[in-house]
Amino acid sequence: MPAELDPDLIGGWGRTALTAGYVRRGVRAEQVPEILSDSSLFPDRGVVARGLGRSYGDPAQNAGGLVLDMTALDKVISFDGQTGTVHTEAGVSLDTLARVLLPTGWFLPVTPGTRQVTVGGAIAADVHGKNHHRDGSFGRYVTRFGLATADGTVREVSPETEPALFWATTGGMGLTGVMLDATIRLIPVQTSSMLVDTVRAADLDQLLVALEQADHHRYSVAWLDCLARGRHMGRGVVTSGEHATHDQVPVAGPTSRSFAPRAFVGAPSWVPTGLLNRASIAAFNQAWYRKTPRSRNDELQGIGAFFHPLDGVRSWNRLYGPRGLLQYQCVVPDEGSLRAVLDRISTAQAPSFLTVLKRLGPGTPGPLSFPRPGWTLTLDFPVETPGLSGLLDGLDRIVAGSGGALYLAKDSRMAPDLLAATYPRLAEWSELRDRVDPHRRLRSDQSRRLSL
Numbered sequence: 001m002p003a004e005l006d007p008d009l010i011g012g013w014g015r016t017a018l019t020a021g022y023v024r025r026g027v028r029a030e031q032v033p034e035i036l037s038d039s040s041l042f043p044d045r046g047v048v049a050r051g052l053g054r055s056y057g058d059p060a061q062n063a064g065g066l067v068l069d070m071t072a073l074d075k076v077i078s079f080d081g082q083t084g085t086v087h088t089e090a091g092v093s094l095d096t097l098a099r100v101l102l103p104t105g106w107f108l109p110v111t112p113g114t115r116q117v118t119v120g121g122a123i124a125a126d127v128h129g130k131n132h133h134r135d136g137s138f139g140r141y142v143t144r145f146g147l148a149t150a151d152g153t154v155r156e157v158s159p160e161t162e163p164a165l166f167w168a169t170t171g172g173m174g175l176t177g178v179m180l181d182a183t184i185r186l187i188p189v190q191t192s193s194m195l196v197d198t199v200r201a202a203d204l205d206q207l208l209v210a211l212e213q214a215d216h217h218r219y220s221v222a223w224l225d226c227l228a229r230g231r232h233m234g235r236g237v238v239t240s241g242e243h244a245t246h247d248q249v250p251v252a253g254p255t256s257r258s259f260a261p262r263a264f265v266g267a268p269s270w271v272p273t274g275l276l277n278r279a280s281i282a283a284f285n286q287a288w289y290r291k292t293p294r295s296r297n298d299e300l301q302g303i304g305a306f307f308h309p310l311d312g313v314r315s316w317n318r319l320y321g322p323r324g325l326l327q328y329q330c331v332v333p334d335e336g337s338l339r340a341v342l343d344r345i346s347t348a349q350a351p352s353f354l355t356v357l358k359r360l361g362p363g364t365p366g367p368l369s370f371p372r373p374g375w376t377l378t379l380d381f382p383v384e385t386p387g388l389s390g391l392l393d394g395l396d397r398i399v400a401g402s403g404g405a406l407y408l409a410k411d412s413r414m415a416p417d418l419l420a421a422t423y424p425r426l427a428e429w430s431e432l433r434d435r436v437d438p439h440r441r442l443r444s445d446q447s448r449r450l451s452l
């Protein structure tokens with residue numbers, strides 16, 4: 001181990017399985033090839049890149065090995081306002097990009113539920129947003145990236161020049177190399193406001209109809225009360241929206257494109273175990289459902305409120321207490337399997353604080369990319385929920401049996417055989433990985449757990 005580094009306890013956003021790795025901060029692009037090719041550095045444990053640590057499980061940590069904190073690579077290198085493309089270093093956050101780009105009339109083509117994600121992390125997980133049913137995932141808008149590979153070379157990778165490496169890296173959870181910079185196509189917007197429709201649905205049938213009816217909107221998503229039982233199972237709220245145009249906002253002109261959000265409050269640094277439990281989550285769900293009007297159209301909301309409401313509370317993950325939260329995100333291709341999954345959760349009365357349902361459209365060619373046509377359900381469980389492990393094992397069986405999958409960016413507990421069963425192109429990805437990193441220089445706790 002290099003003398004200048006001490007081990008740090010780090011984990012994912014769920015804070016469930018912290019491990020001690022050697023975190024190298026302030027990394028510069030020109031140092032990365034040398035670090036990767038120097039096999040005397042952490043020969044047994046290898047290296048992994050880390051962005052803003054917003055994946056929930058263990059893909060951005062490396063027990064006993066080197067963790068390259070990429071966030072010092074934070075420069076927006078160039079922006080072309082004619083073509084709507086931006087060239088950035090890989091550690092730039094989507095938050096920074098939104099702040100820089102929105103006033104110029106351009107926006108990110110895909111944004112996950114938080115802006116506190118780096119460009120490298122967004123490509124490595126091939127993230128999706130509320131527009132997946134229409135626009136696909138992040139990788140579709142990446143035209144190229146610079147990738148430092150295990151042999152210490154920096155490759156220029158695009159879907160045209162190196163398609164296999166490009167798509168293995170898009171969704172490849174940092175295991176094919178370390179991205180140093182990337183070029184992304186943007187979408188034009190006239191304002192930084194959204195025009196939002198909201199519909200309350202009393203049960204799952206109504207909710208699915210409402211989501212289908214919202215399909216014509218660029219963005220749509222449903223929040224669900226996962227503790228509702230019997231005929232109320234699946235009740236929730238569907239929100240959908242579009243970017244507002246000049247004539248839809250009170251004040252047109254440059255101010256209508258301003259974007260400078262702040263986190264309103266921070267969660268306390270210590271919260272006791274059990275604050276979020278079945279009773280408190282049931283009360284929250286009830287209140288949320290009841291406060292939503294039956295239907296509301298054309299409400300103006302800021303981009304932050306619409307896409308990233310959780311960014312308004314700093315370190316909200318601490319509300320789950322010292323033991324953390326387990327996020328479970330699956331995709332299933334059909335309504336029957338979705339019902340089966342929800343039915344299990346509702347019957348078990350397992351409390352998920354935030355339960356989100358979305359339709360996904362066709363995926364990218366990435367062999368490890370998660371999105372595929374169907375329904376994706378995201379649940380946040382306090383890790384101490386009684387019986388959680390057995391419940392999730394049961395859900396895994398429904399997901400695998402249906403041809404669905406779990407999302408690697410959220411995963412902290414999957415077993416290798418489930419990965420193989422649900423990612424049918426895993427062998428193709430592994431073959432490419434063997435070629436580009438035959439000695440497994442790039443490793444993470446997740447890659448060891450999943451034998452990736």
Ligand SMILES: Cc1cc2nc3c(=O)[nH]c(=O)nc-3n(C[C@H](O)[C@H](O)[C@H](O)COP(=O)(O)OP(=O)(O)OC[C@H]3O[C@@H](n4cnc5c(N)ncnc54)[C@H](O)[C@@H]3O)c2cc1C
Pocket residue numbers: 013048049050051052053054055056059060070090091111112113114116117118119120121122124125126127128129172173174175177178179180310409410444
């Ligand atoms: C509140 C919240 C909401 C979210 N909502 C969504 C959502 O709606 N849709 C969605 O798809 N995801 C969502 N996510 C997950 C998040 O978008 C992904 O986990 C994303 O990868 C996190 O990016 P990061 O920069 O924090 O990367 P990290 O979590 O630090 O790392 C994630 C992976 O990226 C790799 N990586 C990071 N930088 C590089 C690099 N430069 N080169 C190579 N590999 C790299 C790491 O090795 C690791 O495997 C959400 C997360 C949170 C906390």
